[in-house]
Amino acid sequence: MVDIREWSRRDTARFLRVPGTEDDKYSRGVVALRTGSAAYPGAAVLGVEAAWRAGAGYVRYVGAQRAADAVLARRPETVAGADTGRSRIDAWVIGSGTDAAQRSDAETAQLREILTGPAPVVVDAGALDLVPGATAPLLLTPHAGEFARLQQNLGLQARSDDRPRDVSAVARELRATVLLKGARTLIADPEGPVIEMSAGTGWLATAGTGDVLAGILGALIAANRDAPIAEVAAAGAWLHGHAARHAAGVADGTVPGHPIVALDVAEALPHAIADLLS
Incomplete structure (x- = not known):
């Protein structure tokens, strides 16, 4: 058995702050996203929207032209373009809304870089298959099916009765932080305990919310550059659930709420953050 740590509202609030007079767009964090595709441009829109709404100071989008057009139509403050060589990047988000089977050799080379x-x-x-051999600090965000493929590719035996052990084993094998999405989110890094939390509301189980989570995580990692990635990931996952509760009208826990879509979660982030900072 592995040690389990429950994550709380108070834990999350430590990774959010009100910008001061000395802050600028760079000190608040620069996020770059290489997400979405011609087939799934919405994933890029959702991730970029979430990164902005989670407090990023600067968001750059690098990806398919159709997705870039959709991003700029929704969020014109985003800087879109492939030239990132002169740009400061505090965190990347890759893979959302992409399919490894459809990836070109050029795209693979750029992702490996x-x-x-x-x-x-x-x-x-769609970028999880490229993780072996990576040297950057990594946060993997698989859902259950993607996680099962990771285990299979690594030759690790799954134990349905001990998911925390499974997540911890994958984190150790890949030397990365792993966030397994689900009704109970599990987060493990190669060294520490497994962090566990509830998704917060069943209304969150809808297409595109994982893309929103990825954008939130990118923004918080960029803003907390010296913090342990596992703890920042836990804060992002908790905030994601809290925003979903606000969007679904169940923040106080007294009513059943209502259906939401992924963009509702991204749009609720400022209200969720204000609540946490109050």
Whole structure:
């Protein structure tokens, strides 16, 4: 058995702060996203929206033109373009809304460059297969099916009766932080205890909310550059659930609430953050 740590509202609040008079867009964190595709441009929109709403000072989008057009139509303050060589990047988000089977050799090479760079990388969906051999600080965000494939590829035996042990084993094998999404989110790094928390509301189980989570995680990692990634990931996951509760009208726990879509969660982030900071 592995040690389990329950994550709380108070724990999350430590990773959020009100900008001061000395802050600028760079000190608040620079996030770059290489997400979305011609087939799934919405994933890019959701991740970028979430990064902005979670407090990023600067968001750059690098990806398919169709997705870039959709991002700029929704969030014109985003800087879109492939030239990141002169840009400071505090955290990357890659893979959301992409399919490894459809990835070109050029795209693979560009993703590998990110995965061997100095900035932390949130790795989702269609980029998870590239994690072996990566040297950047990593946060993997698989859902249950993607996690099962990771275990299989690593030759690790799954134990359905001990999911915390499974997540911890994958984190140790890959030397990365792993956030397993689900009704009970589990977060493990190679060294510490497994962090566990509830998703907060069943209304969160809807398409695109994982893309929103990835954007939140990128923003918080960029803003907390010296903090342990596992703890920042836990704060992002808790905030994601709290925003969903606000969006669904169940923040006080007294009513059943109502259906939401992923963009509702991103749009509720400022209210959720204000509540945490109050």
